[in-house]
Amino acid sequence: MKKATLKDIAKAAGVSVATVSYVLNNAPNQTIPDETRCRVLDAAKQLNYVPNLTARSLVMQKSGLIGILINRPESDGSWSRLRHAHFVDGLERLLTERGYHVILSGLDAANPKLDIISERKLDGVFVVDAKKESFHLISSRFSEGVPLIAVDSVIDDPLFYKLNYDYEDAFTKLGASVNLEQSYLIAEDFNNAELAASITRSSGIPADRTHVMKNEERLRQFLAINTNRTGIVLNEFTSAIAAQHVDPAKLAVICTAGCPDIVPHAASRIAFGSRKPEAAFELMLQLLDDPGSGPKQKYIQIKAVNG
Amino acid sequence: MKKATLKDIAKAAGVSVATVSYVLNNAPNQTIPDETRCRVLDAAKQLNYVPNLTARSLVMQKSGLIGILINRPESDGSWSRLRHAHFVDGLERLLTERGYHVILSGLDAANPKLDIISERKLDGVFVVDAKKESFHLISSRFSEGVPLIAVDSVIDDPLFYKLNYDYEDAFTKLGASVNLEQSYLIAEDFNNAELAASITRSSGIPADRTHVMKNEERLRQFLAINTNRTGIVLNEFTSAIAAQHVDPAKLAVICTAGCPDIVPHAASRIAFGSRKPEAAFELMLQLLDDPGSGPKQKYIQIKAVNG
DNA sequence: TTGAAAGCGCTAACAC
DNA sequence: GTGTTAGCGCTTTCAA
Numbered sequence: 134m135k136k137a138t139l140k141d142i143a144k145a146a147g148v149s150v151a152t153v154s155y156v157l158n159n160a161p162n163q164t165i166p167d168e169t170r171c172r173v174l175d176a177a178k179q180l181n182y183v184p185n186l187t188a189r190s191l192v193m194q195k196s197g198l199i200g201i202l203i204n205r206p207e208s209d210g211s212w213s214r215l216r217h218a219h220f221v222d223g224l225e226r227l228l229t230e231r232g233y234h235v236i237l238s239g240l241d242a243a244n245p246k247l248d249i250i251s252e253r254k255l256d257g258v259f260v261v262d263a264k265k266e267s268f269h270l271i272s273s274r275f276s277e278g279v280p281l282i283a284v285d286s287v288i289d290d291p292l293f294y295k296l297n298y299d300y301e302d303a304f305t306k307l308g309a310s311v312n313l314e315q316s317y318l319i320a321e322d323f324n325n326a327e328l329a330a331s332i333t334r335s336s337g338i339p340a341d342r343t344h345v346m347k348n349e350e351r352l353r354q355f356l357a358i359n360t361n362r363t364g365i366v367l368n369e370f371t372s373a374i375a376a377q378h379v380d381p382a383k384l385a386v387i388c389t390a391g392c393p394d395i396v397p398h399a400a401s402r403i404a405f406g407s408r409k410p411e412a413a414f415e416l417m418l419q420l421l422d423d424p425g426s427g428p429k430q431k432y433i434q435i436k437a438v439n440g
Numbered sequence: 441m442k443k444a445t446l447k448d449i450a451k452a453a454g455v456s457v458a459t460v461s462y463v464l465n466n467a468p469n470q471t472i473p474d475e476t477r478c479r480v481l482d483a484a485k486q487l488n489y490v491p492n493l494t495a496r497s498l499v500m501q502k503s504g505l506i507g508i509l510i511n512r513p514e515s516d517g518s519w520s521r522l523r524h525a526h527f528v529d530g531l532e533r534l535l536t537e538r539g540y541h542v543i544l545s546g547l548d549a550a551n552p553k554l555d556i557i558s559e560r561k562l563d564g565v566f567v568v569d570a571k572k573e574s575f576h577l578i579s580s581r582f583s584e585g586v587p588l589i590a591v592d593s594v595i596d597d598p599l600f601y602k603l604n605y606d607y608e609d610a611f612t613k614l615g616a617s618v619n620l621e622q623s624y625l626i627a628e629d630f631n632n633a634e635l636a637a638s639i640t641r642s643s644g645i646p647a648d649r650t651h652v653m654k655n656e657e658r659l660r661q662f663l664a665i666n667t668n669r670t671g672i673v674l675n676e677f678t679s680a681i682a683a684q685h686v687d688p689a690k691l692a693v694i695c696t697a698g699c700p701d702i703v704p705h706a707a708s709r710i711a712f713g714s715r716k717p718e719a720a721f722e723l724m725l726q727l728l729d730d731p732g733s734g735p736k737q738k739y740i741q742i743k744a745v746n747g
Numbered sequence: 748t749t750g751a752a753a754g755c756g757c758t759a760a761c762a763c
Numbered sequence: 764g765t766g767t768t769a770g771c772g773c774t775t776t777c778a779a
Binding site for chain 2: 185219249
């Protein structure tokens with residue numbers, strides 16, 4: 134048996150498709166007598182009706198689809214692929230709850246295929262860890278006004294909202310218990326170079342004591358020449374790996390992946406909590422509701438929390 | 441400026457929409473002179489044309505959308521939310537590469553809303569860690585013949601393909617180096633009870649020495665009364681947590697999350713590699729190509745690999 | 748070699 | 764109150 138359509142229901146209930154559409158959508162400006170309404174509802178149940186969102190999208194000019202577009206990390210150790218897992222999971226949850234459907238798409242950071250936005254008529258988009266150049270591309274082609282939120286990306290374009298962790302805040306708080314000037318830093322390998330730069334800059338740790346996590350072997354080498362110092366490590370996964378090579382007690386980790394549980398107990402830590410998905414979600418809702426209504430401040434920063 | 445449509449191109453190129461559609465799709469049975477083809481192609485480029493997949497889906501009766509529907513874990517420690525991250529990441533990559541778009545949707549395991557399958561006219565679906573009951577629901581309403589692959593789920597219904605790790609194989613291989621009868625087991629908390637049961641069964645470890653990972657505190661208590669034994673732990677994240685409470689050298693971990701890097705070096709381990717996304721992808725392609733063409737064996741098992 | 752036209756399933760004027 | 768109808772943007776017979 135084929136999928137039932139509005140027409141099928143109309144026939145079964147002895148009314149027109151318009152009427153069916155009205156009752157099924159609780160059309161605001163239509164007053165339908167209960168008798169009719171019931172007949173339609175019954176028929177719909179009977180026929181196991183499920184609306185065809187493709188058709189609806191076409192006519193409504195909105196898809197109910199939100200994109201989460203993630204630039205794939207350059208290094209592809211298993212740890213790096215988990216970096217955004219918590220964010221994606223949390224955001225998807227919120228979006229799904231709200232009735233949106235989520236399209237997840239990995240992007241080649243060097244050559245992001247953003248056509249999906251127009252092809253699928255996405256109602257809103259999150260772009261995660263994108264290179265600055267990507268945004269030229271975007272702003273030239275997407276004046277179309279699809280709400281777009283850049284995540285984990287520092288870019289100068291005032292057109293977009295930027296959602297980031299407030300690393301400066303994290304380092305300041307960390308500075309209370311550890312002497313940053315004397316530490317080394319294990320940073321994450323972001324595609325967005327400006328974000329990476331802003332992190333190392335706000336850490337105050339000199340470049341020669343900063344290491345960007347690419348793979349375990351190179352990390353080991355770096356750690357070997359720094360064993361006597363305290364290390365600041367970004368990201369829970371990296372901390373778990375680092376802890377295999379140095380005394381975890383000499384590690385302070387900044388939890389960016391929403392997974393503090395796996396950080397060695399002996400390490401001290403500072404976390405960003407799990408506000409990122411929520412903040413992303415709330416801003417998106419606002420933009421979806423009225424594209425002009427977002428906060429005037431285009432940078433949204435998530436504060437660090439102790440513990 | 442609004443999005444260009446076929447009609448716009450047609451007008452610009454001085455041809456009909458049909459012709460435009462033909463050249464843009466390289467229609468097989470149409471022979472278009474180069475002159476026309478170029479005019480059309482130029483116009484399309486000029487107008488920055490991007491096809492509207494919604495419209496295409498409607499008429500083609502296929503969406504180009506593949507769903508990854510994941511039953512949310514009951515416990516929601518941050519580690520549990522990462523459980524499928526590697527699978528999702530790998531699968532998404534493969535699917536995207538192949539030109540499909542991926543819809544990611546979390547499901548309430550107790551009451552999975554599977555309507556998305558028909559609403560969005562998904563071409564294929566992966567359902568991850570679903571309760572047995574869900575499949576009654578599915579099989580009653582989805583004789584519709586959407587290729588569906590159950591992942592991390594043991595179910596009796598011969599209708600679906602089941603993709604699982606071969607835990608029995610893992611325990612056998614593990615048995616070579618550790619005495620399973622004398623060990624304890626830390627298992628994962630799957631929604632699919634049959635899978636959980638089959639795992640503990642094939643481990644050969646008695647129930648009173650088996651613990652299902654719910655949260656760190658309860659894990660700690662369990663470990664406290666088992667410190668003198670060797671422990672088998674399922675899943676890398678759990679191993680990282682367990683290692684905080686017992687000597688990692690007395691742990692043997694079965695890596696199911698594609699993230700062996702974070703397992704403590706001192707622990708011995710056995711892994712399932714990263715074949716799961718690939719296996720899922722390949723089977724789906726086959727089913728997509730011809731729904732009847734899958735292997736007759738409905739259970740696909742991923743073997744364990746040492747290391 | 749090209750085009751007119753019939754839909755795909757749905758929504759929303761606008762008429763009755 | 765309810766039905767008619769004109770599309771949304773695209774594919775694809777079928778005729779010219």
